[in-house]
Amino acid sequence: MSFRQKIFLILGASQLLLVLILAITFIQMIDQVKNEPQDKRALDRSLEFRKELKHKEEVIRLLLKEIERNQKTLSILENGLGNRGILQGNLEYIKGIMTQYGLSIFEIHDRTGHVFFRFHRPADYGDDKSGQKIVQEALQGRIASTLEIGHSGLGLRVTAPLKNGGIMMVGQVVDDKFIQTITGSEDVHLAIYEKGKLISFSDPTISKYLGNRKPEDMAGISRFTFEGRHFYLTQVPYENQGLSNLKLDFLLMIDETDLYESTRNLWLYCGLIALAVFGGILFASYRFSRDIIDAVKALNFAMQNPSEDESKIVDVDRSDELGEMAEVFIQMKKDLLDHQMFLEKKVEEKTKELQETLDDLRALKEKQDGDYYLTSLLLRPLATTKYESANTKIRGILKQKKTFVFRKREADIGGDLVSISEITLYGKKYLSIMNSDAMGKSIQGAGGALVMGTVFKAIVSRTQLSRTNQKKTPEKWLKDCYTELQNVFVTFDGTMLVSALLCLLDEETGALYSINAEHPNMVLYRDAKASFLDSDFPIRKLGFSENTTEPLVRVDKLEAGDRIFLGSDGRDDILLYDPNHSEPVMNEDEFLFLRFVELSVGNLEDLERLIVAAGEISDDLSLLSIGYKEAETSNSRSKTIPEEYNKLLQIGIKEYKKGNYEKTKEVFTQALAIDDTDPALHKQMARICINAKEFEEGAKHSEAYLSKIPFDNEYIFYLSYCLRKTKDYWKSLEYAEKLRSREPENIRNLKHLVALYRLTGNRMKFRSTMSVLKMILASSNPKTNNSSEPALV
Template sequence: MSFRQKIFLILGASQLLLVLILAITFIQMIDRVKNEPQDKRALDRSLEFRKELKHKEEVIRLLLKEIERNQKTLSILENGLHNRGILQANLDYIKGIMSQYGLSIFEIHDRTGHVFFRFHRPADYGDDKSGQKIVQEALQGRIASTLEIGHSGLGLRVTAPLRGGGLMMVGQVVDDKFIHTITGSEDIHLAIFEKGKLISFSDPTISKYLGDRKPEDLSGASRFTFEGKHFYLTQVPYENQGLSNLKLDFLLMIDETELYESTRNLWLYCGLIALAVFGGILFASYRFSRDIINAVKALNFAMKNPAEDESTIVDLHRSDELGEMAEVFIHMKKDLLDHQMFLEKKVEEKTKELQETLTDLRALKEKQDGDYYLTSLLLRPLATLKYESNSTKIRGILRQKKTFVFRKKESDIGGDLVSISEIVLYGKKYLVIMNSDAMGKSIQGAGGALVMGTVFKAIVSRTQISRTNQKKTPEKWLKDCYTELQNVFVTFDGTMLVSAMICLLDEETGALYSINAEHPNMVLYRDRKASFVDPDFPLRKLGFSENTSEPLVRVDKLEAGDLIFIGSDGRDDIIIQDPNSAEPVMNEDENLFLRFVELSGGNLEDLERLISAAGEISDDLSLLSISYKEVEAISSPIKTVSEEYSRLLQIGIKEYKKGNTEKTKEAFAQALAIDDSDPALYKQLARISINAKEYDMGAKYSEAYLSKIPFDNEYIFYISYCLRKTKDYWKSLEFSEKLRSREPENIRNLKHLVALYRLTGNRMKFKSTITVLKAILAATDSETNNSSEPALV
């Protein structure tokens, strides 16, 4: 829309709105001017009706006084009260009196209130009017009057007593002539209603208009056209002021044809004047807008064509704002020309400064990326993402948040680290699996990962080459590894913290030993369902000075087909779009990762895609999937058992039921010589030997049993107990510590451990273990005393 069209639109809309407001105001004023005099005329007719009735009442009362003074008329009436023939004979005389006074009703009643004779209808008499109030007043000797509806219609009736005991009733019917007299003009037509019923009207015009219309259809003032004329219709209630109990309404039709013509002419003149004013304003607006638009177009053309001479385009002699704008434009054009002369030089100077700054930034960026690249090279040999054997398959993903390009080589650095190695403990191979997440982003996190990877690699390498370090239980090795890492990171005084999950996997038995230093929970995927393996965090991150010196080692058994997932915080730190919020929010649902594992079906690549598709990953991401004995990899031939082996088992079981432990031991020992794969035989032989107090054999069989079933904590205690009885204190102490790593509050083992420290002369450990034992016993006694249920023995 052009500027001119906008001006026309604003002016036109404002003028139309003004005309509309004036028209509405004018209509209301005209209606008020027309209605007020018409309503006044209607009210005057109502007052005139009351005055006319009052005049008629006074005339009738004068007539009654005249009758009382006229002996002839009084004699006729009193004598006729006993002889209807007298009244009939003087009918013309009485009618003459009625005509003289304009009466239409003249009746004689006897002393009981019955009609004795009607001069206006001689043949009609005998009806009882004793219940009427004016009749009762006359019978009691008083003159009374009222306006009521009778056989003759609406009329004014007056009663007076007669000396013979009767009464006379005279009156005037409110007929068309009477009403016409009240209206007093041919322009006003009057109809009278009583409770919605038409009683009388002034002329045929209003009678014809009313027709079959109902009174409720005529309520309120209105204007209409009837028989080519314009009328104003209104209703006025009649105020009887005690003359009657009737509720009368006056309906008036007032002819206002001349007023209508005058009003129409007035509207025509006003419309012509408004049109002329509106056209004049639009014409003036057009001239005004054309002047402004031409000046604006000239200024716009001069701005688009700075090479043209502005003095021939712009009117510099204008004294309004457009003239001021032209002067400002000329000054601005001169400034631009002056500035343009030096612009190229300034651009060259600024470009040179920016180029130098950019060169410095590139140099700094290259140095930084060089540091990043060197750090990434140092981290590479510390990370292992793949391992595969006959029973175990491990795959890893490592995606650091900070990415960079150094000499056309893309790389990344961060605080996450994944490591997979092999070690041997007591002649058995274990897989060492480590996933850590150092505090901080980019170079800070990479520094923590570098320290973590270096120290952990040194611990693993030392174990691989040192036979002394290989003579440790898995629990002992994990505790020593944790202690060494904690001692390194605690020296940074809290400025470098690392969360870590360190595991040992026995591929033969499926035993998974783990220590969790505030790392996200391991997830077990079994039978297409995902669940957390270690819901509690017994340890804080590596580097906290308040960490415990006795970390808890968790032992879990993996079944064939199980999948274990280990990952850093990046698996949960996803910025997602919340449907209830306009801004993205950080994911706080830890079960989201479980749902992703189930949706991916245990596939590591699909799991990574699901995490990336859920939102923006805000942290480094590292994931490990450990697959143990996949279904297709464990299809081994069915093992057959010899008859001799089965026979020896049956003999051993029968002898055990008889209580003959020696023969049971002999049969089971012979069976083991044939096939030593059943751990139940070692378990039974260990129990029998311990009960027989053959502690050396009990320790031997218990150790063989635990090599196949390393999850049985009870037999760890049994082997330590047997070794203590055989005075092999150091080995007994090793197994007792192994059990303490799994069950740190096992009171029986703690008491056993106190005895071993006393026997080995380790006073420091002896005192510290007694302190721990006393604290546990005190807490146990407190819980027992506060419990409302009996303790279970």
């Protein structure tokens, strides 16, 4: 919208608003001027009606007094009350009196209020009027008058008592002629209603208009046009004196055609005057705005075309504000030209400086990306994300937060690392699995991952090459691995911390050994349900100098079809988009990952998609899925057991129940010669041998049982105890430490360890274990077997 249009809009709107206000005010004033005299005329007509009725009443009362003084008339009325013949004989005489006084009603009532004779209708008599108040007043000896509706219609009736107890009623009917005398003008038309029923009217004009209309139909009508004339309609109620039940309303139609035409002419003159004033103001506004717009356009053209000579465009001789703006513009243009010459040189200098700085930054960035790329190359051989065998299938995802491009090669670096290797311990194959998360982002985290991966790779390689390192239990190997990693990272004096999850998986038995150094807990997906494998004894991150010296090993039994999920903090550090917050909020629900695992039905790729879809991952992300014997089904072919083997088992069980342990041992030995793969049979044989104090044979069967069922902590103790009795102290000590890694507060095993350290001469271990035992006994006061012998069945 142009400036001129805005001026016209403002002025036009203000003028229209002013005219509208004046018109509304003028309408109200004219309505008041028109309504007030018309309402007064209607009220005057109502008062005229009352005055006329009052006058008639006074005339009738004079008639009654004259009748009382006229002995002849009085004698006719009193004597005729008992004889209608007298009244009939003097009918003409009484009618002459009625004509003389303008009466249209003359009745004689008896003492009961019944009509005895009507001089205006001699044949009509006998009806009861005792219920009328004016009749009751006359029966009590008083004169009364009121408007009343009777057989003759609406009329003014006056009652007076007679000496013989009768009543005389005289009156005049309120007819059209009566109403015409009240209106007294041709432009005023009157109609009388009684309870919504038309009683009388002054002339045919109002009768024609009313037709079948009722007063309530005309309640909202004040002015209307009828037969080419303009009328004002109003209603005035009639107030009676309480001697009648009538409810009269006066409806007046006042002809105001002349007033309407005068008002219309007035409106025409006012409209012409308003139009003339409005046009004059618009013309003046146009002239005024044209002067302003021309000056503004000239100034705008000069601003858009600084190369033009402004003295030929802008009028600098104006004495108003636009002239001052023109002078300011000319001065500003001169200053800008001066600054432009100066700034061009400055821009060239600054551009040169910025270009040099940008070149330096690009060079630094390329060197940094080169360092990043070299680090990523070093980390690549340390990470393993895939493994597959007959029983185990492992898949991993490793995505670092920091991504970069170096010489058109895309790469990433970060602190997360996953590693999978095969090692052999005591001739049995295990899978070593490591998932770690080094503190810090990009190069700092990558440095921690590089150290972690290198040391862990060295430990695994050393185990693979050295038979000495292979003669360790899984618990011992994990503890030594943790201790070596802790010793490396503690040298960084707390500047480099690493959370890690170290695991060994026995593919044959499904035993999963693990040490968790403040890493997110493993998740077990079994039977379409996900749950945490919580660490009973959490350890702080690698690199804390005050970390525990005795890491604890957790052992879990995997069943066929189970799936284990390992992951770093990236699986939980998700910025979620909440509609109740303007900015994303960090996820604080640790069970969100469990729900994702269930929704993905254990599929690693779907799990990653769910995590990415939930929000923005704010950390490095590493995930590892371990599927154990997923190909096995319940329909797998079962092993065929010889009939002789079953018979021997049944015989052995019967002999065992009889308490004949020697016979039981003999039968079970024969069964083992047929099939020695049943761990339950080795377990039973170990019990029998230990109770018989045949410790060497008990150790053999316990070891065979634990090779199949490595989760039974009780039999680890029995094996260690048997080895101690056979004086194989070092191997006994190994299994006792294995149990301590799982149950650090087992009183019986601690006492057993104290004895072993004493027998092996390890005084340092003897003292430290003894102090731990005393502390546990003092704090818990357990009810345990204090003997050095195990409680055996």
